Amino acid sequence: MHLLLLSAFISSFLKINEGSASDWCYQSQDPCGSRCKGPENWKDSVNGHVCAGKSQSPINIVTKRTLFDDLLTPLKFEGYQNAFNSRMVNNGHSVKVDVATSATISGGNLSSVYKAVQFHLHWGKDGGPGSEHTVDGEQYPMELHIVHMKQHYASLGDALKDPTGVAVLGFFYEESPSANKNYEPFIKALSDVKVTGTNTTIHIQSLSSLLPSPKNLTSYFRYKGSLTTPGCAESVVWTVFEHPILLSADQLKAFSEVKFKDGKPMVDTFRLVTLSLCAPDQLKAFSARAHARCTAARERRGPGQRRAPGRLRLGSPRTVVAQLDEEEREGGGEGRGEGGAAIS
Numbered sequence: 001m002h003l004l005l006l007s008a009f010i011s012s013f014l015k016i017n018e019g020s021a022s023d024w025c026y027q028s029q030d031p032c033g034s035r036c037k038g039p040e041n042w043k044d045s046v047n048g049h050v051c052a053g054k055s056q057s058p059i060n061i062v063t064k065r066t067l068f069d070d071l072l073t074p075l076k077f078e079g080y081q082n083a084f085n086s087r088m089v090n091n092g093h094s095v096k097v098d099v100a101t102s103a104t105i106s107g108g109n110l111s112s113v114y115k116a117v118q119f120h121l122h123w124g125k126d127g128g129p130g131s132e133h134t135v136d137g138e139q140y141p142m143e144l145h146i147v148h149m150k151q152h153y154a155s156l157g158d159a160l161k162d163p164t165g166v167a168v169l170g171f172f173y174e175e176s177p178s179a180n181k182n183y184e185p186f187i188k189a190l191s192d193v194k195v196t197g198t199n200t201t202i203h204i205q206s207l208s209s210l211l212p213s214p215k216n217l218t219s220y221f222r223y224k225g226s227l228t229t230p231g232c233a234e235s236v237v238w239t240v241f242e243h244p245i246l247l248s249a250d251q252l253k254a255f256s257e258v259k260f261k262d263g264k265p266m267v268d269t270f271r272l273v274t275l276s277l278c279a280p281d282q283l284k285a286f287s288a289r290a291h292a293r294c295t296a297a298r299e300r301r302g303p304g305q306r307r308a309p310g311r312l313r314l315g316s317p318r319t320v321v322a323q324l325d326e327e328e329r330e331g332g333g334e335g336r337g338e339g340g341a342a343i344s
């Protein structure tokens with residue numbers, strides 16, 4: 001009887017373990033040595049088969065291939081000015097903060113009102129390249145994801161069953177000579193969640209205070225994609241903002257103090273997407289003109305432009321539509337490269 005119970009216990013324990021999100025890891029966690037499933041094998045993680053799907057995120061946004069869309073008007077942010085207290089958690093993959101206030105986005109050709117659920121970040125090593133999305137092959141040091149779901153859903157799990165159930169706002173970060181004062185409490189709280197599984201109380205002055213100024217929220221890229229962590233559900237309407245958030249080098253470096261479960265520095269917490277417009281099997285689907293653009297994109301990047309070695313990704317087989325401001329439309333986007341979930 002005891003043995004039977006023990007065996008039932010072990011089998012349910014194994015099931016829980018198989019079902020947990022902790023069986024996957026980033027490339028920086030040495031998947032070969034640590035037996036966790038690295039990005040190459042996310043498709044083999046529980047419910048991870050979608051990770052090998054056709055609408056996976058992140059993508060490289062090739063600005064020359066974006067289309068201006070009049071329907072992509074500025075988003076309407078509500079409740080983004082609210083202050084709230086919440087918990088910052090080190091969940092072993094990122095630091096995550098639940099949004100403990102009513103904050104919603106609508107407009108901008110979104111099909112519904114979406115409410116903010118949580119936000120988390122993806123970063124590199126000591127302020128090096130670390131964003132998930134790239135723009136013309138350029139990787140920024142960090143990326144913020146504010147995860148929203150359609151207002152009527154009770155849980156993210158429910159929302160993820162809807163092909164447009166989740167809307168994520170993505171913001172890049174860029175290094176600046178001066179510290180961003182609005183981020184001080186956030187950066188300070190990182191030292192309280194260095195260990196995986198720990199959490200701390202954090203006061204968020206407002207979601208808006210963490211974002212670029214309102215005038216810099218009108219240019220964004222929109223596409224339909226997925227969560228960038230297993231199970232990679234293809235239920236995400238992505239809005240990736242053009243203008244980055246500015247942090248000092250020290251502020252960016254502070255994120256590398258956080259630790260993975262095994263005590264090693266939590267660094268390079270981003271997913272690479274290897275889909276390339278230049279890959280022979282993808283070329284078939286595109287005209288010679290697309291190929292020419294691909295080549296041009298390659299040539300536009302001169303020496304000295306910031307990007308991670310080996311991260312050159314040209315094009316995406318999916319269309320990205322963008323709202324660009326007048327100046328950029330007239331300028332054709334030239335020189336852009338120079339300036340610069342589940343859910344974790």
Ligand SMILES: [Zn+2]
Binds near residue numbers: 120145228341343344
């Ligand atoms: Zn994310």
